[in-house]
Amino acid sequence: GESVGLHLPTLSVQEGDNSIINCAYSNSASDYFIWYKQESGKGPQFIIDIRSNMDKRQGQRVTVLLNKTVKHLSLQIAATQPGDSAVYFCAENKEDDKIIFGKGTRLHILP
């Protein structure tokens, strides 16, 4: 559900399973989208990006899917590992290279 203040949505996944993190974006004119991973006490780290002329892009163990019709973005992580534990943010480029972040999702890996 929605996160307010300190209450981040949390996704708990068994180690080895696939993780799917979802994000709804706001501006239909946004043409560039990015997923970031943020570990405790660190700055956000780039994971993968996608332009609006694509609907899927794959990286190493990660895939981003873009559905422009419903303004939805998802990040899929294959074979989730303990090191994947972090908060994940989607971000969109609204205009003039202004990158706006969405609400994060905390990924918790179960042993």
Place this chain on the structure above:
Amino acid sequence: EAEVAQSPRYKITEKSQAVAFWCDPISGHATLYWYRQILGQGPELLVQFQDESVVDDSQLPKDRFSAERLKGVDSTLKIQPAELGDSAMYLCASSKPGQGEDEKLFFGSGTQLSVL
């Protein structure tokens, strides 16, 4: 691999005092951003520079916050006077201008500010 450098890593100050944060972007990155991140939330853009010019400071509380990037390289963010609600992580990021993969932001490790 080149990184965005920020200092200090942690800052504790009393309310009404002045604080300053420093950022050195990746060499060659013309665009520099300052974000504020409150615990449990996503980073919020405060100010964006293109070289030495401010591109967007619409979310910067200008009565107490100021930012400069005089030579178009490193940047300083200042708060005077600090208030309790300013406690947050202050993140600096940089990117190349233009389209494609160059748009992605590279972040520093941030300055964690605690105002007592």
